[in-house]
Amino acid sequence: MNQRLFRTLVLPAIALVAFLLLFPTQVEAQRFRNPAYDYYLDVPIGWSVLHAETAEEVTFTDPQRNAIFQVFAFESRFDSIDQLHSYVQQQFEPQGDHSAFAFNNHDSVLADYQFSTGRHNLRGYFVMIHAGQRSYVIMAYAPVEHYEHYHDVLLSAIDSFAPGSSARRLPGPISQFYYPHPAPQPQEVTLSIDDAKLSLALDEGEIEGAEVLIEREARVLSGYGQGSYTRPDPQELPPWAAAWQRYYRAIYRDNYSRLEPLAEQLAAHFDRSGVPRQQIPHRLLAWLQGFEFFQTESLSRLLSPPATLVTRSGDCDSLGLTYVILLHQLGFDAILLVSSEYAHAVAGVNVPGEGWRYPFEGRSYLAAEMTASVDLGLIDSTQADPGGWIPIGFRDPPAR
Structure with a gap:
């Protein structure tokens, strides 16, 4: 399970230029719900499903096939946010900044990472959330040369993530990183x-x-x-x-x-x-x-x-x-x-x-x-x- 999931984590990044430029994607994705892991996404308009063969891993790409948006769900796999973050760091060996925050009272980390896969240099955002027995990794990234162009939509995609129906009425992870919710000094x-x-x-x-x-x-x-x-x-x-x-x-x-x-x-x-x-x-x-x-x-x-x-x-x-x-x-x-x-x-x-x-x-x-x-x-x-x-x-x- 872990090795297969790791291969899925890395494959879209490795293939970002080679695979996406060769094969068009056809399945449109807009409002997306994963009932198995009870989360919701409001995917940017025009983005398509690239990979959704299992409930544990879902991948989307933009119409130009330059950027990737992914969500990975883990059940009873990590005991803490530190374990989850270490796992991601081991797989990608990224460079960049990261910071801890609370998302809906769950220990979380937001990272701005640059990493390489084969010949491709990529940059984007990772949000890691440890919610008890369930953990999530939400990633949105693009080749370094396209990063500035996609910056806002990468953040927007991640911010649409909502685990559970109640989270659909609460600020998203990027918003709660920017300012805590509930507000500390009302x-x-x-x-x-x-x-x-x-x-x-x-x-x-x-x-x-x-x-x-x-x-x-x-x-x-x-x-x-x-x-x-x-x-x-x-x-x-x-x-x-x-x-x-x-x-x-x-x-x-x-x-x-x-x-x-x-x-x-x-x-x-x-x-x-x-x-x-x-x-x-x-x-x-x-x-x-x-x-x-x-x-x-x-x-x-x-x-x-x-x-x-x-x-x-x-x-x-x-x-x-x-x-x-x-x-x-x-x-x-x-x-x-x-x-x-x-x-x-x-x-x-x-x-x-x-x-x-x-x-x-x-x-x-x-x-x-x-x-x-x-x-x-x-x-x-x-x-x-x-x-x-x-x-x-x-x-x-x-x-x-």
């Missing part, structure tokens, strides 16, 4: 809704970390371009549209747990105020519509959901994403809708009511305009053609 920020005072515990490092992820993912997204615009087919989205979906999924995951305490307070506030459950999406929407319109001057132009709440400001997609996260935590089904054609974003809520609706995955979502004080179901008539919208859902994909 400070209470007071938020007002109706006549109530609520609080949100955050610290500056946490907000900064959320913005770092947004800008990294915006750089990844910008690599897909768009070319001349044609309306995307929702049944077969072009890469640029699918990349938009992945972009918002990454931001949603990174910030979901940060808003949970606020959602609990909102639920208690609505209960004390006697707000009927069916009215909660309306009341929450009206609150967020009262925030100031604001866009950052960065590439993304997007405030994170925590920053949106703290500053009471944001644009259509930052407000929409904040609304969707809070609705999910309050037990409502909601999606985000974004549009290049309309240069706008709205939310969609699966609740009864009259007005404009968007059909998605067998359900019907009532529009929620975030930047105008209108009720659910009302939308600008020039944006009412569903063909101009790209839906972003956040439910887990089926296992495969």
Whole structure:
């Protein structure tokens, strides 16, 4: 088992130039779940499965076949993170830096390593996680001459790793390396809704970390371009549209747990105020519509959901994403809708009511305009053609 797994660890690196340039890969990989080892990946758009013959080892490559993304799972193999890290070092004899950190309270190591396999010099990131009886090695790397070009997408791929369903709503390993989660020094920020005072515990490092992820993912997204615009087919989205979906999924995951305490307070506030459950999406929407319109001057132009709440400001997609996260935590089904054609974003809520609706995955979502004080179901008539919208859902994909 160990020798076979080691050969699999090294083979894609050795063959990176020779094998990948000779044989195209055909199997597309996007949202990937491994039920045997209970982990989830949101693979960069356009990357393909290179090797997935067993549950213990899964390998992906990019469309140009220059970069590799791999996940290896071990059961009852290592007693500590030090043993796991030593094993990886022995196999690759790498050079570079590494640092210990905690990922979801598990001992972990992040390494920036350069290593050689035959004639090929490679560089990339390794994350090693020791989670009790189960251990993981997540690797993303490219030839040294391509490393800078792939840097952001390598980190993005690794950061999509989520072991277990609960981790799908927690920051990824790269994010937790950048800044610990939960935040070590949170400070209470007071938020007002109706006549109530609520609080949100955050610290500056946490907000900064959320913005770092947004800008990294915006750089990844910008690599897909768009070319001349044609309306995307929702049944077969072009890469640029699918990349938009992945972009918002990454931001949603990174910030979901940060808003949970606020959602609990909102639920208690609505209960004390006697707000009927069916009215909660309306009341929450009206609150967020009262925030100031604001866009950052960065590439993304997007405030994170925590920053949106703290500053009471944001644009259509930052407000929409904040609304969707809070609705999910309050037990409502909601999606985000974004549009290049309309240069706008709205939310969609699966609740009864009259007005404009968007059909998605067998359900019907009532529009929620975030930047105008209108009720659910009302939308600008020039944006009412569903063909101009790209839906972003956040439910887990089926296992495969």
